[in-house]
Each structure stands twice: as structure tokens, then as C-alpha cells.
Amino acid sequence: MVTTNIAVGSALRVHEVHKSFAVPDAPGTTRLALDGISFSIAAGELVSLVGPSGCGKSTLLRLIAGLDFPDAGELLVGEEKILGPSAARGLVFQDPNLFPWLTVRRNIEAGLVARGVLEAQRHEVSDFMRLVGLEAFANSYPHHLSGGMSQRVALARALINHPKVLLLDEPLGALDAFTRMRMQDEVLRLWENRRTTMLLVTHDIDEAIYMSDRILVMTPAPGRVDRKIDIDLLRPRDRTSEPFLRLRSQILEHLHFAGTAADVSA
Numbered sequence: 001m002v003t004t005n006i007a008v009g010s011a012l013r014v015h016e017v018h019k020s021f022a023v024p025d026a027p028g029t030t031r032l033a034l035d036g037i038s039f040s041i042a043a044g045e046l047v048s049l050v051g052p053s054g055c056g057k058s059t060l061l062r063l064i065a066g067l068d069f070p071d072a073g074e075l076l077v078g079e080e081k082i083l084g085p086s087a088a089r090g091l092v093f094q095d096p097n098l099f100p101w102l103t104v105r106r107n108i109e110a111g112l113v114a115r116g117v118l119e120a121q122r123h124e125v126s127d128f129m130r131l132v133g134l135e136a137f138a139n140s141y142p143h144h145l146s147g148g149m150s151q152r153v154a155l156a157r158a159l160i161n162h163p164k165v166l167l168l169d170e171p172l173g174a175l176d177a178f179t180r181m182r183m184q185d186e187v188l189r190l191w192e193n194r195r196t197t198m199l200l201v202t203h204d205i206d207e208a209i210y211m212s213d214r215i216l217v218m219t220p221a222p223g224r225v226d227r228k229i230d231i232d233l234l235r236p237r238d239r240t241s242e243p244f245l246r247l248r249s250q251i252l253e254h255l256h257f258a259g260t261a262a263d264v265s266a
């Protein structure tokens with residue numbers, strides 16, 4: 001039994017967010033990347049964001065992480081405006097970005113060291129390694145780990161900060177199909193255990209339906225949230241059930257009519 005405190009998630013609200021970037025090959029001009037994005041995520045909800053490459057998913061996550069700022073609009077966690085990065089908003093990328101010269105334990109501790117809270121939280125490191133099933137690998141180095149195990153380290157490293165919101169940018173995108181399905185169950189288990197609010201970016205429609213309470217479908221040029229789809233299927237979900245497959249074809253058809261089906265299935 002893991003004894004770590006439960007970090008109950010916070011609600012997240014994105015209101016009329018606009019963001020444009022300078023166009024590198026046309027000096028003086030800008031291109032709209034996000035065009036009036038609005039949605040809310042309830043505390044403890046798991047929501048996926050799907051859409052083709054370039055529609056602004058990572059840009060949106062960076063804004064929520066506080067790594068960049070919108071041109072207009074508002075982002076709030078609970079009642080608080082997002083004004084910069086915070087350990088309360090964890091971010092996990094496709095590349096686990098581990099320090100190759102540090103052991104698994106030291107990689108998980110690294111964020112605590114940077115924040116000057118290692119002494120206060122050292123007792124939790126073993127709990128979090130156990131939570132993600134890595135206790136036997138505490139002294140291993142990243143090059144000894146498989147892709148799935150490296151991603152478990154990245155998840156533990158984010159979760160040890162007790163984030164109120166966990167932002168996942170295609171975290172399973174580099175894994176083979178079988179490891180990916182196992183890790184989907186793993187992330188769901190962590191979510192149920194921690195009750196952290198999660199926003200998961202994925203290219204994979206099946207992954208989004210399998211995991212989420214709700215799916216936000218984004219369309220590109222400029223990036224917009226085009227549809228919000230509630231997934232009411234009971235968990236654990238059967239990827240071959242008729243309602244699952246019906247949702248899948250609805251979403252694919254929708255993206256096809258938005259002219260992006262080829263990108264999405266890539």
C-alpha cells in the first residue's frame with residue numbers, strides 16, 4: 001500500500017485564449033496558432049486533446065504550464081491565474097528527458113533538489129518509485145531502462161511534486177503498441193490513485209477514447225477546439241466494443257471532414 005498523500009486535482013479553465021507567432025520566413029508577419037480557445041476541466045477529470053500536427057496542442061500545454069503567455073485570454077487553475085511555471089502543474093513529454101548520468105532515484109530526486117525541498121520530501125521518493133513499479137530499479141541508470149520504464153520515471157518525477165494538474169504531451173508516443181497499451185493502464189491507475197486533473201495530448205484516437213472522460217477535438221490553421229465529446233463508457237473499456245468503435249468512427253469522420261484525417265492516423 002502506497003502511503004503518499006493524495007493530491008486532489010484542481011479545476012482548469014481556459015478562456016478565449018489567442019496566441020500568434022512570428023512567421024520565420026516572412027519578417028514582420030505573424031500567424032495565429034490558437035484562435036479563441038475556451039474549455040473547462042473539472043477537478044480530477046481526465047481530458048484528452050486530439051488533433052493533427054501543428055494545430056496548437058503543445059502551444060496550449062505550454063501556456064497552461066506557464067512557459068509562455070497568451071496574446072489575449074485567460075488561463076486559471078482553480079481560482080488562480082496562471083502567471084508562470086509552477087510545480088503544481090506537472091508536464092511530461094514524449095521524450096522522458098532523464099539525466100543519463102543519474103540513477104533512477106536521483107532522477108526522481110532532481111526536481112526536489114532544484115526546488116530545495118529534498119530533505120523535506122526524501123521519504124516520499126521510495127513511495128513514488130513503488131507507485132510506478134520501479135522500486136527494483138532505484139540504482140539503475142537510464143540506459144538500462146526500456147522506453148516504458150523511462151516514461152515511468154518521468155511520471156514519478158512529475159507526480160512527486162503533488163501536481164494539481166498533470167499535462168501530458170504525447171507521453172506514450174514513442175512506445176511500441178503493446179508497451180503503449182500497458183502504459184495507458186498504468187497512467188489510468190495513477191490517475192485513479194492520485195485524483196490529479198489530467199490533460200493528455202495524443203495523436204491516437206483509440207488512446208483518447210480508452211482513457212478520457214472527455215475528448216477535445218482540435219482543428220488547425222488556426223487552432224480551434226472544434227468539438228467536445230463526453231465518453232460515458234464504463235472503465236476498464238473494451239477497445240473492440242460496439243460503442244467504442246462507433247465513437248472512433250465518429251471522431252475520424254469529423255477530422256476527415258475538417259480535412260485532416262491523413263495527419264491524424266499517422
Ligand SMILES: Nc1ncnc2c1ncn2[C@@H]1O[C@H](COP(=O)(O)OP(=O)(O)O)[C@@H](O)[C@H]1O
Pocket residue numbers: 021022033051052053054055056057058059060
Ligand atoms: N515558438 C514558436 N515560434 C514560431 N511558431 C511556433 C512556435 N511554437 C509553435 N509554433 C507554431 O504554432 C503552430 C502550432 O504548433 P504546436 O503547438 O507545436 O502544434 P502541435 O503540438 O499540435 O503539433 C505551428 O504552426 C507551429 O509552427
Ligand SMILES: [Mg+2]
Pocket residue numbers: 057058059
Ligand atoms: Mg506537439
